[in-house]
Amino acid sequence: MIAPRTRAEREAASRTPEEQREHERREVAAHYQNDPEIFSMVLDSRLAYATGIFLDPGESLETAQERKYDWVRRELDIHPGERVLDVGCGWGSNLIYLAEHTGGSFQGVTLSDKQRQEALGRADRVGVASRVRIDLAHIEDVDLEPESLDAVLFVGSIVHMHNRERIHKKIAAALRPGGRLLISDCYFPARARGDRESAATQYIFVQALGYCRLISLAEELGMIEQAGLDVRRVEDLTSSYVHTVARWIDNVRSNRARIDARAPGFSRLLQTYMTVGRLSFARRTALEYMIVATKAGGRERLGVAPSPEPGRAP
Amino acid sequence: MKKSEAALQKQPQVAGGGDPEIAREVRTIIAERCGMSVDAVTPDLSLENGLGVDSLALIEVNVALEERFQIVAPDFAAPEQAQISTVGDVIAFVEAQLAARGGRGGAP
Ligand SMILES: C[S@@+](CC[C@H](N)C(=O)[O-])C[C@H]1O[C@@H](n2cnc3c(N)ncnc32)[C@H](O)[C@@H]1O
Numbered sequence: 001m002i003a004p005r006t007r008a009e010r011e012a013a014s015r016t017p018e019e020q021r022e023h024e025r026r027e028v029a030a031h032y033q034n035d036p037e038i039f040s041m042v043l044d045s046r047l048a049y050a051t052g053i054f055l056d057p058g059e060s061l062e063t064a065q066e067r068k069y070d071w072v073r074r075e076l077d078i079h080p081g082e083r084v085l086d087v088g089c090g091w092g093s094n095l096i097y098l099a100e101h102t103g104g105s106f107q108g109v110t111l112s113d114k115q116r117q118e119a120l121g122r123a124d125r126v127g128v129a130s131r132v133r134i135d136l137a138h139i140e141d142v143d144l145e146p147e148s149l150d151a152v153l154f155v156g157s158i159v160h161m162h163n164r165e166r167i168h169k170k171i172a173a174a175l176r177p178g179g180r181l182l183i184s185d186c187y188f189p190a191r192a193r194g195d196r197e198s199a200a201t202q203y204i205f206v207q208a209l210g211y212c213r214l215i216s217l218a219e220e221l222g223m224i225e226q227a228g229l230d231v232r233r234v235e236d237l238t239s240s241y242v243h244t245v246a247r248w249i250d251n252v253r254s255n256r257a258r259i260d261a262r263a264p265g266f267s268r269l270l271q272t273y274m275t276v277g278r279l280s281f282a283r284r285t286a287l288e289y290m291i292v293a294t295k296a297g298g299r300e301r302l303g304v305a306p307s308p309e310p311g312r313a314p
Numbered sequence: 315m316k317k318s319e320a321a322l323q324k325q326p327q328v329a330g331g332g333d334p335e336i337a338r339e340v341r342t343i344i345a346e347r348c349g350m351s352v353d354a355v356t357p358d359l360s361l362e363n364g365l366g367v368d369s370l371a372l373i374e375v376n377v378a379l380e381e382r383f384q385i386v387a388p389d390f391a392a393p394e395q396a397q398i399s400t401v402g403d404v405i406a407f408v409e410a411q412l413a414a415r416g417g418r419g420g421a422p
Contacts, residue, residue, distance in 0.1 A: 200370035
């Protein structure tokens with residue numbers, strides 16, 4: 001058991017798992033049920049609602065997100081015919097990129113029907129619809145056959161899930177020997193920095209996004225290991241998130257009137273919660289990590305991914 | 315530069331007679347977000363300690379000012395980045411932005 005760190009977590013701990021699932025289904029979905037057109041004014045062209053990977057602060061959001069998609073592709077190493085589950089697939093950013101660039105077959109899960117429709121439309125337009133299926137469901141309600149999946153990803157989604165231990169066990173059981181798990185999300189430093197009970201924290205975790213549970217990296221890794229997987233690598237993407245969110249905020253600014261025409265007051269909510277997030281990452285009171293783990297067996301994978309040359313002042 | 319120095323350098327701009335209507339509007343926005351009366355929001359008040367609010371309220375002030383005046387403001391909640399530490403600094407900043415653009419911004 002991980003001790004609750006925020007009011008929202010204490011409330012979650014007092015609910016039964018079923019009640020909490022229902023709570024997440026309702027409260028988390030609300031944010032993602034906003035008009036996808038709004039998010040297309042703020043995010044990159046594939047609508048990634050998660051950090052990109054910047055090598056240089058001058059790069060465009062599009063470049064940084066493209067680098068992330070490709071990084072995910074290489075880590076997951078999807079062979080033709082392999083089965084991939086994208087938990088919390090959003091509007092299909094990673095899922096459709098992977099469908100276009102690999103021969104895998106894909107199942108996405110989201111809590112938002114608007115996201116599902118948008119993702120299916122996009123999959124159709126790029127000609128991968130036959131290998132893409134998207135379910136409107138809470139991941140805890142999705143039946144997964146034992147050892148049926150080759151790769152599972154959670155990009156910006158596991159933070160919305162309270163019952164982590166249960167989810168890790170379920171995913172680990174559903175992976176085949178040699179299967180890969182990739183998580184990219186937000187964590188609290190193990191030793192508290194900043195006020196986790198502040199109005200700003202409550203605003204971002206509850207008011208804006210419905211329900212978020214930040215644990216520490218070590219706690220997440222511990223649950224992955226306890227579920228039987230082996231951690232392959234961990235990358236700190238906190239600084240990249242500072243730049244990603246800064247681009248989003250600039251896009252909110254330049255589309256304020258158009259956003260509010262579709263949803264009055266929504267530009268204010270976006271800019272406010274994103275600014276809280278950007279300051280938290282900049283001060284490192286919250287951290288962003290990408291985690292890759294594997295299930296023993298299957299193909300051997302040698303080597304390490306090369307780290308890019310650090311940028312140097314001219 | 316220390317915050318107090320930045321504030322000192324900014325003060326003459328405020329005292330030097332900005333648009334009283336803008337000053338009033340900025341103070342009103344701060345007052346609303348921070349749950350204070352407009353009269354209590356005086357130019358010498360420190361954002362960090364004087365308003366008695368956490369960083370969320372300051373971020374809300376930022377966003378509300380950007381919305382109202384159609385400007386881009388630095389984070390008042392991150393004083394190490396912004397050389398804006400008092401209410402007067404905020405007023406001077408908004409006035410300078412509007413002057414640079416040569417107008418008062420859109421309708422409220
Ligand atoms: C921040 S978005 C990330 C979307 C996408 N992975 C991306 O990177 O663009 C979070 C997504 O997680 C989904 N989600 C959150 N909790 C979920 C749950 N318990 N079961 C299924 N999906 C969930 C939301 O519906 C949303 O699509």
